[in-house]
Amino acid sequence: MSAPADIGRAAARSLPLDAEEAARARRARRERVGAVALPLLVVGGTILLWHWFVTAYAVPHYILPGPGRVVSQLVEDWDVLFGALLVTLKITLLALATAVLVGGGLAVLFSLSRWVEMSFFPYAVILQVTPIVSIAPLIFIYVESPTAGLLICAWIVAFFPILSNTTLGLRSVDHNLDDLFTIYGATRWQRLRHLQAPSALPYFLGGLRIAGGLSLIGAIVAEYVAGSTGTNGGLAFRILEASYRLNIPRMFAALLLIALAGVAIFAATALLQWLALRRWHESAVRRER
Amino acid sequence: MTATRTALQTAPLLRLEGVTKVFGGATTALDGMSLAVRDGEFLSLLGPSGCGKSTALRLIAGLSQPTRGRIRWREGAEAALGVVFQEPTLAPWSTVFDNVWLPLRLRGVGRGVARAQVEESLASVGLEGFAKAYPRELSGGMKMRVSIARAMVTRPKLLLMDEPFAALDEITRFKLNDDVLALQARLGCTVVFVTHSVFESVFLSGRVVVMAARPGRVVEEIAVEAPARRDDAFRTAPEYAAQCRRVSDALKNAMAQA
Ligand SMILES: Nc1ncnc2c1ncn2[C@@H]1O[C@H](COP(=O)(O)OP(=O)(O)OP(=O)(O)O)[C@@H](O)[C@H]1O
Ligand SMILES: [Mg+2]
Secondary structure, three states, X not given: OOOOOXXXXXXXXXXXXXXXXXXXXXXXXHHHHHHHHHHHHHXXXXXXXXXXXXXXXXXXOOOOOOHXXXXXHHHHOHHHHHHHHHHXXXXXXXXXXXXXXXXXXXXXXXXXXXXXXXXXXXXXXXXXXXXXXXXXXXXXXXXXXXHHHHHHHHHHHHHHHHHHHHXXXXXXXOHHHHHHHHHOOOOHXXXXXXXXXXXXXXXXXXXXXXXXXXXXXXXXXXXXHHHHHOOOOOXXXXXXXHHHOOOHHHHHHHHHHHHHHHHHHHHHHHHHHXXXXXXXXXXXXXXXX | OOHHHHHOOOOOOXXXXXEEEEEOOOEEEEEEEEEEEOOOOEEEEEOOOOOOHHHHHHXXXXXXXXXXXXXXXXXXXXXXXXXXXXXXXXXXXXXXXXXXXXXXXXXXOOHHHHHHHHHHHHHHOOOHHHOOOOHHHOOHHHHHHHHHHHXXXXXXXXXXXXXXXXXXXXXXXXXXXXXXXXXXXXXXXEEEEEEOOHHHHHHHOOEEEEEEOOOOEEEEEEEOOOOOOOOHHHHHOHHHHHHHHHHHHHHHHHHHHO
């Protein structure tokens, strides 16, 4: 038996590109630059427009501060706002971690027993469809510690996508591979570890990306509901506080931090997804045509 | 194959005795199938779509249980089974090495201990250089080779193949047919091979079992006469053509009966 022709990429790279490939490489390069440059251009344009509007119409800063004013406010209030950011991020990340543990753990439990799934899945759905703002006040009444209350609220919002995605993933196993595991007498644990877990990974990571954003939203919403009782002072609390004092620039500065935190969480989960799947999953591998 | 001759004196490797499989109380996929699989033989199940070939293989593999009748293995022969499905059925998240290692891994054999066996199995299908590749980087024929290497890595007594080459082009299929014969000759395993290609069944097997559909059943068993070496010369020989015609007629009969 002879080896099939070697399709090694190293060998192919030393050959000159044909016209189609060169055009494709150019296009790919342009797209890579565009993916970074275009959003930056749009943001830059918006900021310029905003600046122009504020100066041209002499809008007072207590109605709409210009971008420069927002940044200088951010620098001025850095200690307060950065502290608030840390408080909010702590709740967000703790909620996300708990969502991963509980959501993932429940999904595994569900995949092990149909009966458990039938018994508990409806409750997960109820928890998900009930708006958090309507449950939060109760939670703050029953739960002593405000931090724990915030954490519970953010967790409720974040855990469902992880639970439902991972449950789906653990069940989307290739039937023939499943049969193969049966033929080789795999144990329940081996099946979970070597078949179901890898099959579920892309689904889980998709859920994580959604949950990352949701846990930040959950944390912020919970802070609003907690209001002045939440004395720990997260970003939403600072926004409320600034709004009572009509400190519009500080509200904008806090808003900016929230948006940046959201983008950072999104980027981190996207990176994680890419790192975990780039070798094999269709969503992440680069196609060579 | 020479192996069929030596095997005749011992009890068959396994025996299907009046095996019937009914799905959902309505579809009779197999009706009273009886068949003896002898040591070292290459046996083909040939028949139209829906005649229960896959069902028979799944029953032999123990993936489902007969509704009536039974499957009897010779004492102590049950465990050693390898399976190749119609699709390569590789784990996309694992490298070629890890895919072939899987059957051993599930039996608790560590990577280091399994290495020699896995590499030998990969070499036997001509894929020595591809241990680190992922399935998506391979062509359809190469994926099938990995699937065969995985089935062979445990040195099974019985290899079950369910239309493994149906999706491949003719050139690749011929090549893989040669390779499977060479592999079987070297390892001396028994093969039950499902196909709906008359030419493939005659080229490969010592015995062709022709089946008919609705309900799925065996209609004829045809022994194939062939030289010790089945190669391109056999593929173009008049004896080959004549036997293909015989099997083809039997198949036509089977389909007319249905
Ligand atoms: N799990 C199942 N549930 C219900 N019916 C089934 C099931 N598996 C097979 N059948 C039915 O049993 C019959 C035989 O199916 P089988 O897959 O064994 O055919 P086959 O000979 O392998 O066909 P093909 O050549 O198309 O693969 C068909 O009529 C099919 O519809
Ligand atoms: Mg079939």
